[in-house]
Amino acid sequence: MEKNIVDILKKNQLSITDSRKKILSLFVQSNGALAHADIEHQSGTEFDRVTIYRTLQTFVDKGIIHTIPTTDNSVRYALCKDDCSAGHHHDDHVHFMCDNCGTTYCLDHITVPAVKLPKGFKVTQTDVVVSGVCNNCNN
Amino acid sequence: MEKNIVDILKKNQLSITDSRKKILSLFVQSNGALAHADIEHQSGTEFDRVTIYRTLQTFVDKGIIHTIPTTDNSVRYALCKDDCSAGHHHDDHVHFMCDNCGTTYCLDHITVPAVKLPKGFKVTQTDVVVSGVCNNCNN
DNA sequence: AATGCAATGCAACGGCGTTGCAAAACAAAT
DNA sequence: ATTTGTTTTGCAACGCCGTTGCATTGCATT
Ligand SMILES: [Mn+2]
Ligand SMILES: [Mn+2]
Ligand SMILES: [Zn+2]
Ligand SMILES: [Zn+2]
Numbered sequence: 001m002e003k004n005i006v007d008i009l010k011k012n013q014l015s016i017t018d019s020r021k022k023i024l025s026l027f028v029q030s031n032g033a034l035a036h037a038d039i040e041h042q043s044g045t046e047f048d049r050v051t052i053y054r055t056l057q058t059f060v061d062k063g064i065i066h067t068i069p070t071t072d073n074s075v076r077y078a079l080c081k082d083d084c085s086a087g088h089h090h091d092d093h094v095h096f097m098c099d100n101c102g103t104t105y106c107l108d109h110i111t112v113p114a115v116k117l118p119k120g121f122k123v124t125q126t127d128v129v130v131s132g133v134c135n136n137c138n139n
Numbered sequence: 140m141e142k143n144i145v146d147i148l149k150k151n152q153l154s155i156t157d158s159r160k161k162i163l164s165l166f167v168q169s170n171g172a173l174a175h176a177d178i179e180h181q182s183g184t185e186f187d188r189v190t191i192y193r194t195l196q197t198f199v200d201k202g203i204i205h206t207i208p209t210t211d212n213s214v215r216y217a218l219c220k221d222d223c224s225a226g227h228h229h230d231d232h233v234h235f236m237c238d239n240c241g242t243t244y245c246l247d248h249i250t251v252p253a254v255k256l257p258k259g260f261k262v263t264q265t266d267v268v269v270s271g272v273c274n275n276c277n278n
Numbered sequence: 279a280a281t282g283c284a285a286t287g288c289a290a291c292g293g294c295g296t297t298g299c300a301a302a303a304c305a306a307a308t
Numbered sequence: 309a310t311t312t313g314t315t316t317t318g319c320a321a322c323g324c325c326g327t328t329g330c331a332t333t334g335c336a337t338t
Pocket of ligand 1: 066078093
């Protein structure tokens, strides 16, 4: 869906460049989250790594992708399927990391549970990261 | 409690060294989690930063401290108050990061909720990181 | 086609975490 | 207390990650 990719960029008032088209298409095709290294690898020497960093940051700012907290503290990104916009992310779903294949999934339909905190604590965001074996590896 | 510190080290079959005593005492005194930089700062030029890295790793291996997943993907450590031992951590409590003062807390009495996952996913660990304003800043 | 502005590539930098190795410190035995 | 073997430490070096400044290129608009 080359068309679809361009539409997403236009809708977010981003100019259409090769790197943005390529990187965004990688996210659309992928079913799991992508790290900077994944993108660098999958796009060969096509783009400078700085461009990848900047493109990822732009996409996050625009609400096109969101960062995912991980237990191995690496930075991963995935498409926002929620109604995210510039400066307002609403990706309140559970994330899953497979210990076997390393894939990180957005479980978009599993919303994070409410956590009761001690008096005096004000909650603004809750992140849930589940580790284990994914349905793809579990057969 | 100089005595207490040494006891913990002995109980874990670790030789008693200046760096281990110092670093462990920092954790015992602190009410929040510590990053490598915090320890480096609070111990001045007393120890090489490599020693701090190795000491932290040793403590994690022994089940004395545990790592804490954070949303800003920095590495933080805190004392295990649960019955953790070498190779077997059981720190299934919620962690809280204050957006205001930056402190990361172990909410030892708040256990992580069970999360229902789609069929085929096997859960081995669940991490919950809550962000917001802590009870110390909220006054 | 020309213009103004935004994005990219390149080079350099600082910070983080790791590794190898020699020196120092520790624990156990004499 | 001294010796001995083992563990820990400090130092140096390295690679990786993410950032920044700046000149060049590419994009969108007229
Ligand atoms: Mn997600
Ligand atoms: Mn904890
Ligand atoms: Zn898997
Ligand atoms: Zn606070």
